[in-house]
Amino acid sequence: MKRLFSFPLIFFLLTSLCWMWGCAGPPRLHFFSEATLPMIGCRDLQLSGSWQFVHIVEATPPGYKTVTLMGVVQIHETLQELHCALLSLEGLVLFEAHWKDGETTVLRALPPFDKPGFTDGLMADLGFIFLAPEITSQVFGRMDDGTPVCRYELADGEIRDMMAFLDGGWKLMRYAKGSRLVQTLMADGPSDSDPAAPMPRHLSLITHGLLGYRLTLTLVSADALSSSASSSEK
Numbered sequence: 001m002k003r004l005f006s007f008p009l010i011f012f013l014l015t016s017l018c019w020m021w022g023c024a025g026p027p028r029l030h031f032f033s034e035a036t037l038p039m040i041g042c043r044d045l046q047l048s049g050s051w052q053f054v055h056i057v058e059a060t061p062p063g064y065k066t067v068t069l070m071g072v073v074q075i076h077e078t079l080q081e082l083h084c085a086l087l088s089l090e091g092l093v094l095f096e097a098h099w100k101d102g103e104t105t106v107l108r109a110l111p112p113f114d115k116p117g118f119t120d121g122l123m124a125d126l127g128f129i130f131l132a133p134e135i136t137s138q139v140f141g142r143m144d145d146g147t148p149v150c151r152y153e154l155a156d157g158e159i160r161d162m163m164a165f166l167d168g169g170w171k172l173m174r175y176a177k178g179s180r181l182v183q184t185l186m187a188d189g190p191s192d193s194d195p196a197a198p199m200p201r202h203l204s205l206i207t208h209g210l211l212g213y214r215l216t217l218t219l220v221s222a223d224a225l226s227s228s229a230s231s232s233e234k
Contacts (some may be wrong), residue, residue: 072084
């Protein structure tokens with residue numbers, strides 16, 4: 001019986017699919033001492049205090065056109081707590097949920113935001129963007145092309161590579177425990193009108209893989225929340 005595929009062809013196809021789905025691990029780093037950290041300009045992976053952010057969210061799911069929504073996120077950094085809502089541009093609440101201590105409570109979910117897996121995926125994305133991870137180690141180095149990188153290893157074995165740019169922008173690469181590239185978060189430099197703002201004007205989250213998608217967040221407002229408001233909002 002004639003073989004339809006040879007081993008080299010199968011290997012090539014699998015390699016190509018792996019590249020498309022983000023199977024490549026973190027790049028090799030040439031390490032140097034912590035004393036040179038100020039030259040890199042690493043960004044802290046943690047926001048300080050409690051905030052409410054309002055964004056225009058452009059979501060591009062796989063195989064569908066871009067959908068534009070309004071997103072509201074309240075974070076309480078000291079409590080590792082997050083409250084979020086998605087609204088239509090007319091103000092209708094389409095989805096609302098609260099996350100604390102690893103538990104998510106869905107307060108409202110209209111179709112199609114009631115589909116299985118949507119809540120877990122959204123809260124994981126928001127946690128990646130807004131909440132501080134549990135870092136177990138931190139190293140500094142440069143890639144082969146000279147790009148400086150701050151590499152953080154998390155308690156669950158996940159790796160995050162931070163690259164800062166001269167214009168103040170940055171890129172954060174998230175690798176799963178098996179070294180697969182899962183997500184890339186990119187940010188513009190600080191706004192000229194408010195260089196001290198706690199959140200970049202534009203954020204772009206790319207989820208890699210066969211069912212990958214893109215979220216683009218444009219900041220509308222950033223308001224500090226008082227400690228009393230943080231403890232009373234539930």
